[in-house]
Amino acid sequence: MNMMTNLRGTPAAGGGLIAVRAEAQPKKPDSIEALGVAFEAFKKTHTDQLEEIKAGKTDVVTSEKLSKIEGELDKLQAAIESVNLKAAVGNDNGEKIRDPEYTGQFQAYFKGGAPTAKLEELRAAATKTDGEGGYLAPIEWDRSISKRQKVISPMRQNSSVITISGAGFKKVYSDGVVGSGWVGETAARPQTVTPGLTSLGFTMGELYANPAASQGLIDDAEIDIEAWLADEVSGEFDKQEGIAFLSGDGSNKPDGVLTYVTGGSNAAKHPYGAILALNSGDATKVTSDALFDLQASLEAEFLANAKFYMNRGSQAAFRKLKTADGSYLWQPSLALGVPPTLAGEPVVDMPGMPGVAAGNVAALYGDMVETYQVIDRTGVRVLRDPYTAKPFVLFYTTKRVGGGVKNPTAMRALRIAA
Template identity: 50%
Template structure:
């Protein structure tokens, strides 16, 4: 029987859902991550020694997978702790709703179908209703917690159906003149426009009328949770690999060779090869970093998935130091080569010709367009005895500056 390898326990789930952790709990989380990483390094060293000695090192590989899982969970707890602390600092507890009257009327409509006077300002031409400010903000905040790209990218709210941005392509002329020389007209700069792919995303959760009548569910929390799960899954995938047709244009599609490589006036996102047909080396990642202009490296981060992070944890520099380092405090991400790591499971795995790692200043590089207002249509007729809450939101996105970004391609 294989020996079970112990990993740090007892520091998971710092508090009840949504509650901000204490300083002691945050400290315990960080210490747990540090201890798990120390175990990881010890087992990885043993594995390398086994391989050098001509043995398989399979036992150590199994232990590494177990510790990797614990490290992932602990690291996420540390990052979630920062989110909860920040959320607890936003506004004073008990502060009144910004649109209390409308919120109460909206709740009444969701439960009974009654349309009250206070709800008229939310009436839409298509028969739907805009959610109250508090609901809209709650859903947006939950999506931000769920979607790594919403954390990294710039988000632009708009009241329009789409968004177009102008780019100065240069071309301004100039010349030297004397004091009394003529000043002939010079060339003027040229401008190019770029549209961002957008579409409508929807969710359609259902509840029985009896559940609504008896107050068995918290309408606001339930609806936000249902919408969050569906919206986050759909838009998260679109922000990474969406084709821009009735949805955002994904960041990977702007990479050299991608479907949107020729779309941006500034060109495609440059690629750095990994140096191996099916693997990643530390030198290639270093090339990726320094292939990005210095002015964009200050706020740069890596974007990759969980399995790729597990590979990066094993990489060392020339002095044998591990390049991946865990968080030292709440709110600080794990780092690789000194730069923060963001995890998104929609990024590809390491495989031949895949693009498993993006690096750059995502805030300047990628733009998410949010059409203001989530719309909810109460439908008690289509699926009796259930009441459907058809919920929609218009979302768009695309690369606004490819010069801020670089991609690592798995290729020799």
């Protein structure tokens, strides 16, 4: 992570998308119209290519043209998503300060490093709880980081998120085996089968960031050091969480949703079984039939909030799929706040998902809110360190985060296989 900033406190490259701010509500971008035009060009060129293949010939010019159009589609779609991101950040008006005295002391600690008696008192209490050092960030600062992470993290946006104050989290599941029977008005009513209960623990881990700033930057009255640190931390936390929520191995980090898919390391962990995986019907590519089978396999109660989750490269492969009458299954985003769709369902760009290749789970389909549980431990802690990397001051920031699948029946996976 690049820890340096310029004199206006803007994070350098690698500091995360959250550095982007919207000064006003973004206008409808020209890229929406351009995306529609590019998609029409894509359909025509792709059809031409298919006709050439049927005729037993391949034209390099057509292939190159299609590749350029696909690149333009990806670029335009990303531009629209960026505008949607700015709108989401711009609508975040923050929270009212709940403890002005503590917040003021914490901000002074940022700038000068001199802890007050109140800060020391709270640190002592925190240390007795879980052994962590540093000072507990004000509630509104903690909440601000979580909000910004939710804006830029597709997993946080789509998952269920809870905050706990204890050391861990467990959920109790019933096996659903309940006995019953028909009886007459005065007949005896013997005891029926009692359902069994099973508890499932969710793995917690400690996430940290350690950004640095020069003392001169901190002393600059024009710099909002608190906002700068929140930007740095939320961007880095989001990057690490995104990896863990998808493919985390549970070792000092959450269990990723992909590990619960049939054949994954956690396939046998959940009382309700694994996330069902369907094959694509081809050893190396996706097919329309597999896509429809994937949708049909999801239980009706989860269809209302069902979405596709895949990376941008996989979207390029799905973009070429057609129905029997020649209509394309993928449709671009042609309005602000409206995602692209695949077979009529929203598509969420999930950068950490595997691509379309033999054996990979290239797409997930289902209700992620019902499927995945993100667990935040109350409190972000910051330890100011002016000694380790002179002349820079390090801000060692920690947060406890956990996660795992709470209901595997609400999700399906598409594996690239015959």
